[in-house]
Amino acid sequence: MSRAIVLVGPPGSGKGTQAGRLAGRLGMVQVSTGDMLRAAARAGTDKGLKAKALIDSGQLVPDEMIIDMLADRIDEPDTGNGVILDGFPRTLPQAHALDALLDEREMSLSNVIEIAVPDELIVERITGRFACASCGANYHEVYKKPARDGVCDACGATEFTKRKDDTVETVMRRINSYHDQTGPVLPYYSEKGLLASVNGARPIDEVTAALERAVE
Numbered sequence: 737m738s739r740a741i742v743l744v745g746p747p748g749s750g751k752g753t754q755a756g757r758l759a760g761r762l763g764m765v766q767v768s769t770g771d772m773l774r775a776a777a778r779a780g781t782d783k784g785l786k787a788k789a790l791i792d793s794g795q796l797v798p799d800e801m802i803i804d805m806l807a808d809r810i811d812e813p814d815t816g817n818g819v820i821l822d823g824f825p826r827t828l829p830q831a832h833a834l835d836a837l838l839d840e841r842e843m844s845l846s847n848v849i850e851i852a853v854p855d856e857l858i859v860e861r862i863t864g865r866f867a868c869a870s871c872g873a874n875y876h877e878v879y880k881k882p883a884r885d886g887v888c889d890a891c892g893a894t895e896f897t898k899r900k901d902d903t904v905e906t907v908m909r910r911i912n913s914y915h916d917q918t919g920p921v922l923p924y925y926s927e928k929g930l931l932a933s934v935n936g937a938r939p940i941d942e943v944t945a946a947l948e949r950a951v952e
């Protein structure tokens with residue numbers, strides 16, 4: 737039976753980075769609903785265009801839309817060793833849908849890990865983020881600069897982009913939505929005995945080590 741691990745955390749908690757690392761180490765696949773939505777928006781699909789306006793303004797996309805997208809993604813052939821979900825579920829109805837979706841596929845939810853970061857840290861972390869326009873490698877103006885200024889470490893490209901939803905105003909809205917809409921997901925999993933929490937305010941490698949301990 738293949739398994740699923742869920743990472744829950746506020747914007748800027750490092751869920752994406754950590755999900756990628758964990759997936760690599762455990763031989764599982766990272767599934768980021770945010771990345772899926774941004775790809776759909778770039779591709780200009782109906783769903784993508786509808787999602788784009790919501791993402792850019794810091795609101796969640798409707799549950800039905802994201803649940804369908806996630807189900808399709810889990811049904812792709814590369815998920816046989818399990819999935820690390822990064823950014824899903826973000827609401828209680830999504831958590832319920834995930835239970836049903838995994839049951840139908842005889843997959844089990846083995847861990848839900850909260851990456852906790854205080855609100856004060858989030859704005860600084862997010863507004864400094866940027867990425868290589870060519871390969872998507874992630875950087876930060878203070879915490880993770882490219883070794884050579886203006887040159888991507890991973891692919892050598894010199895063009896960079898920032899996410900449109902990484903502005904102070906939008907981040908504030910995303911933090912509020914995290915507390916109001918995603919907050920109730922934590923007690924739901926805690927009652928099931930699945931929840932662990934790691935301190936996401938520490939350096940990236942320490943958070944990775946804590947996550948690895950949590951999923952052992």
Ligand code: AMP
Pocket residue numbers: 747769770771773790791792794795796797798802822823824825826830901910
């Ligand atoms: P992220 O890359 O995880 O920060 O997600 C970026 C944006 O995509 C969020 O602010 C939401 O607008 C949207 N999004 C991603 N995942 C979900 C989800 N599970 N439910 C609703 N909206 C989502």
